[in-house]
Amino acid sequence: MYSDSTAMKIDLKEETILKGEIINLKKEKNAVLLAHYYQTEDIQEIADYVGDSLGLSQKAAAVDADIIVFAGVHFMAETAKILNPGKKVVVPDLNAGCSLADSCPPDAFRHFIDRYPGHVVVTYINCSAEIKALTDIVCTSSNAIKIVNSIPEDKPVIFAPDKNLGAYVMNQTGRAMVLWDGSCMVHEAFSIEKLLELARNNPEAEIIAHPESESHILQTACYIGSTAGMLKYVQQSTSRSFIVATEAGLLHQMQKDVPDKKLFPAPAIEDNICACSECAYMKLNTLQKLYNCLKNELPEVTVPDEVRLKALKPIERMLALS
Ligand code: 13P
Ligand code: SF4
Numbered sequence: 001m002y003s004d005s006t007a008m009k010i011d012l013k014e015e016t017i018l019k020g021e022i023i024n025l026k027k028e029k030n031a032v033l034l035a036h037y038y039q040t041e042d043i044q045e046i047a048d049y050v051g052d053s054l055g056l057s058q059k060a061a062a063v064d065a066d067i068i069v070f071a072g073v074h075f076m077a078e079t080a081k082i083l084n085p086g087k088k089v090v091v092p093d094l095n096a097g098c099s100l101a102d103s104c105p106p107d108a109f110r111h112f113i114d115r116y117p118g119h120v121v122v123t124y125i126n127c128s129a130e131i132k133a134l135t136d137i138v139c140t141s142s143n144a145i146k147i148v149n150s151i152p153e154d155k156p157v158i159f160a161p162d163k164n165l166g167a168y169v170m171n172q173t174g175r176a177m178v179l180w181d182g183s184c185m186v187h188e189a190f191s192i193e194k195l196l197e198l199a200r201n202n203p204e205a206e207i208i209a210h211p212e213s214e215s216h217i218l219q220t221a222c223y224i225g226s227t228a229g230m231l232k233y234v235q236q237s238t239s240r241s242f243i244v245a246t247e248a249g250l251l252h253q254m255q256k257d258v259p260d261k262k263l264f265p266a267p268a269i270e271d272n273i274c275a276c277s278e279c280a281y282m283k284l285n286t287l288q289k290l291y292n293c294l295k296n297e298l299p300e301v302t303v304p305d306e307v308r309l310k311a312l313k314p315i316e317r318m319l320a321l322s
Helices: 005-009 012-029 041-046 053-062 074-083 106-114 144-149 163-173 192-201 227-236 250-257 287-296 305-321
Strands: 031-036 049-051 067-071 088-090 120-124 137-139 157-160 177-179 206-209 241-245 262-265
Touching (some): 012 031, 012 287, 031 053, 041 287, 049 053, 053 074, 053 305, 067 074, 074 305, 137 144, 144 163, 157 163, 163 177, 206 227, 241 250, 250 262
Parallel strands (some): 031 049, 031 067, 067 088, 120 137, 120 157, 241 262
């Protein structure tokens, strides 16, 4: 059965003390801790809310605490700041970026859009505030199909930055879109050969996958959806075991939800040690850094007002449709 080894990296006594200190600091400073499902188990356990990108955006918009501590990656914290500019938003590690967001630099994207006049620009939330400011409507993996279907059929669409999610949405909606050539290094690291071998050895297991995965992985899946969607699917399915093609952090919450079911992380190409995929950016956040950031209220995530106001509109359009 799946077990998360990350919690073993720090001494148990030290972990308990740090968790206690973080909980006290949260109260003292009227702070709320939001965490993504890809965070390590110790962080997920003391978070006030753990969710997918859509859930985290909805929560961030509604926070009335003074400080939002965002345990996730930069674009997520930036989205929280865009939605709730009156709050101080701090992150454990400012270097926690995203390969997908990095694959779409603003200047190159501006030139790309110019090549397709009259197109509606849909961007996946995994992008920078500057890219959101160039967007008509944002989406997440939970609502991408719904968002694209909400656009009048006679309007041509640009979809960025994830070409894998874009191709999946095209397939599901039957809608041709111009795709930006970006991708997530974690979801592109799954090995189809190793996945099929694992499935052969566990014929009862259902394969479930995040739509950032490549099409040959998605073709093997019984269910495709966001992290929150995958959690729901595993709870509702009558199957007793699953091969999960997404970042391995999700398996912590999943195993809590279905303690009697067997979970296998989908194997990655180069991975001979733990046979799973971890997002190096997400894993930059640690309990110690979380404690430091709450104590010092640093590093802070800020967004210049001009960019923020432009980026807010397409996020609000998405939230209104979600
Ligand atoms: P979710 O919105 O499904 O949580 O995905 C976030 C992400 O970064 C996937 O790699
Ligand atoms: Fe970005 Fe991929 Fe990490 Fe998600 S898993 S934060 S898309 S690099």
